[in-house]
Amino acid sequence: MAGSRPLLAWxxxxxxxxxxxxxxxxxxxxxxxxxxxxxxxxxxxxxxxxACGPHLAGPARQQAEGRGWAIAFxxxxxxxxxxxHFALDITVCPPAGVPAPATLKVxxxxxxxxxGMNYRPTVKALGGGRYSAxxxxxxxxxxxxxxxxVDGGAPLTHELRIP
Amino acid sequence: xxxxxxxxxxxxxxxxxxAGVLACIGLQAANAATRLLDFTPDxxxxxxxxxxxxPPSARDAxxxxxxxPVAIALGQRLFFxxxxxxxxxxxxxxxHVPGLAFADGRARGQxxxxxxxxxxxxxxxxxxxxxxxDGAFDSLWSQALHPLRNPREMGTSGxxxxxxxxxxxxxxxxxxxxxxxxxxxxxxxxxxxxAKALGAFVATLQSGRTPFDxxxxxxxxxxxxxxxxxPLAAQRGLRLFIGHGRCxxxxxxxxxxxxxxxxxxxxxxxxxxVVDAGRHGGITALLASPYNLxxxxxDKYSDKHxxxxxxxxxxxxxxxxxxxxxxxxxxxxSLRNVADTAPYMHDGQLxxxxxxxxxxxxxxxxxxxxxxxxxLRPLQLSAAQRADxxxxxxxxxxxxxxxxxxxxxxxxxxxxxxKAASKRCGKV
Numbered sequence: 001m002a003g004s005r006p007l008l009a010w011x012x013x014x015x016x017x018x019x020x021x022x023x024x025x026x027x028x029x030x031x032x033x034x035x036x037x038x039x040x041x042x043x044x045x046x047x048x049x050x051a052c053g054p055h056l057a058g059p060a061r062q063q064a065e066g067r068g069w070a071i072a073f074x075x076x077x078x079x080x081x082x083x084x085h086f087a088l089d090i091t092v093c094p095p096a097g098v099p100a101p102a103t104l105k106v107x108x109x110x111x112x113x114x115x116g117m118n119y120r121p122t123v124k125a126l127g128g129g130r131y132s133a134x135x136x137x138x139x140x141x142x143x144x145x146x147x148x149x150v151d152g153g154a155p156l157t158h159e160l161r162i163p
Numbered sequence: 164x165x166x167x168x169x170x171x172x173x174x175x176x177x178x179x180x181x182a183g184v185l186a187c188i189g190l191q192a193a194n195a196a197t198r199l200l201d202f203t204p205d206x207x208x209x210x211x212x213x214x215x216x217x218p219p220s221a222r223d224a225x226x227x228x229x230x231x232p233v234a235i236a237l238g239q240r241l242f243f244x245x246x247x248x249x250x251x252x253x254x255x256x257x258x259h260v261p262g263l264a265f266a267d268g269r270a271r272g273q274x275x276x277x278x279x280x281x282x283x284x285x286x287x288x289x290x291x292x293x294x295x296x297d298g299a300f301d302s303l304w305s306q307a308l309h310p311l312r313n314p315r316e317m318g319t320s321g322x323x324x325x326x327x328x329x330x331x332x333x334x335x336x337x338x339x340x341x342x343x344x345x346x347x348x349x350x351x352x353x354x355x356x357x358a359k360a361l362g363a364f365v366a367t368l369q370s371g372r373t374p375f376d377x378x379x380x381x382x383x384x385x386x387x388x389x390x391x392x393x394p395l396a397a398q399r400g401l402r403l404f405i406g407h408g409r410c411x412x413x414x415x416x417x418x419x420x421x422x423x424x425x426x427x428x429x430x431x432x433x434x435x436x437v438v439d440a441g442r443h444g445g446i447t448a449l450l451a452s453p454y455n456l457x458x459x460x461x462d463k464y465s466d467k468h469x470x471x472x473x474x475x476x477x478x479x480x481x482x483x484x485x486x487x488x489x490x491x492x493x494x495x496x497s498l499r500n501v502a503d504t505a506p507y508m509h510d511g512q513l514x515x516x517x518x519x520x521x522x523x524x525x526x527x528x529x530x531x532x533x534x535x536x537x538x539l540r541p542l543q544l545s546a547a548q549r550a551d552x553x554x555x556x557x558x559x560x561x562x563x564x565x566x567x568x569x570x571x572x573x574x575x576x577x578x579x580x581x582k583a584a585s586k587r588c589g590k591v
Contacts, residue, residue, distance in 0.1 A: 114537035119482040135482030
């Protein structure tokens with residue numbers, strides 16, 4: 001996003017030029033240049049799709065990262081309702097040159113409460129690095145840590161605040 | 164045409180009257196403002212999540228009879244019929260008394276024997292994920308089977324039901340109208356049919372709106388005047404409930420329960436030397452039962468009204484996980500109508516709601532499981548705060564629920580009406 005700031009400053013300056021100060025032809029050129037610049041500016045005219053799990057773009061999208069892995073996921077209901085089962089749509093993105101995982105385990109716990117969920121999710125591989133996890137339930141509001149264990153390694157985690 | 168002096172006089176009177184009215188409105192508004200606590204946006208959000216109420220009607224999962232009026236009527240009839248027990252002494256309503264919030268007011272249930280646990284209220288049972296203090300049942304009908312057959316409770320049998328149905332042609336007719344066939348000749352099948360009719364009836368026991376619901380909805384629509392009608396003591400108690408007390412961590416949502424289980428530092432001895440395993444035993448029983456939602460007796464169908472199909476309702480049973488910390492955990496009860504369901508806790512060991520508040524106020528953390536909930540701690544409230552919390556809990560009762568009237572008991576012998584009904588049914 002930092003790269004868009006000079007462009008926006010330039011755009012603001014161009015907008016601030018008094019109409020009488022420049023001939024009409026030059027103004028038209030500036031308008032086209034401004035439109036092109038805005039279209040190219042990241043996060044302005046069009047948000048670039050996320051590299052991992054581009055189909056998960058949206059407010060529910062979350063991402064756990066570590067050791068070169070990225071795991072993008074989105075709960076089926078957002079915000080996640082307390083005390084109701086929900087599913088996760090997951091995309092696993094391995095580091096370059098590393099094959100897709102053979103196994104993926106999903107779990108969640110509340111670190112401050114020192115307990116996990118009362119349900120054990122099941123994970124189904126859908127192909128192409130995509131998975132679905134069913135049977136999760138957050139039975140209390142608060143901070144939940146979702147963990148993903150790839151091929152038995154150390155879990156990658158991501159925390160969610162459930163209101 | 165009035166003279167000008169008269170017009171001026173009338174104008175002045177009108178102005179004084181208008182000023183008086185405005186002052187009165189202003190005073191009332193100020194008064195309302197002082198009678199409404201300044202709930203923060205976060206508190207407001209937490210309060211709103213306890214509604215709206217009532218929710219959509221409950222369904223009994225895995226029960227094809229749910230929502231069918233003829234089945235509900237049969238279930239209601241069975242619920243109040245003491246002839247379901249071998250000595251015609253005990254009906255479901257003997258322990259689930261309508262005037263006692265469909266509980267019995269005793270510490271421990273009294274069937275053919277004194278039971279190990281407190282009789283829970285049936286209000287809103289259809290909205291609960293798990294049934295029983297240990298959640299050993301995942302549907303109303305599978306739960307109903309237990310007291311029907313348990314020798315310590317009603318102790319009935321399929322054969323007993325067969326005898327009753329042969330003797331009472333009216334009941335037999337209602338049975339036929341519900342199931343489309345004569346009562347099943349198989350003892351197991353007939354008792355299962357009775358349990359499903361009972362489940363269809365119990366699913367309809369939904370309590371109505373409470374003073375809290377009126378307050379919650381007034382907050383939701385920013386109606387400060389209506390919200391200010393909620394007693395100040397209850398507002399302060401509510402603030403404690405969602406704040407310092409952290410009660411709403413488990414007592415969440417419109418039902419004031421997350422539907423799960425907790426160890427709250429209560430003794431769980433049934434008698435000296437015998438412990439109640441609570442949720443741990445409940446999960447064992449649930450998964451071993453052929454009557455759970457994954458079993459062959461669960462009706463499989465999709466609800467045409469748009470509710471979750473029963474395969475989705477079985478998600479809880481398919482994924483439930485038994486853990487060591489489940490020992491001594493009991494269900495987090497709904498707090499709707501809580502003031503009407505004394506005594507309290509899984510074995511009725513606390514006689515009053517005040518005693519429940521005192522328990523959490525002086526919670527003995529040494530009694531809690533080492534691997535249990537880590538945020539429980541004594542509330543250490545002042546006497547005024549304990550009174551406020553009690554005042555709040557008392558606003559969770561539906562006054563109409565206390566007026567629920569049972570239908571007249573079914574006649575012990577076939578009557579002229581039942582003979583007519585049996586004629587409509589044909590040979591039964």
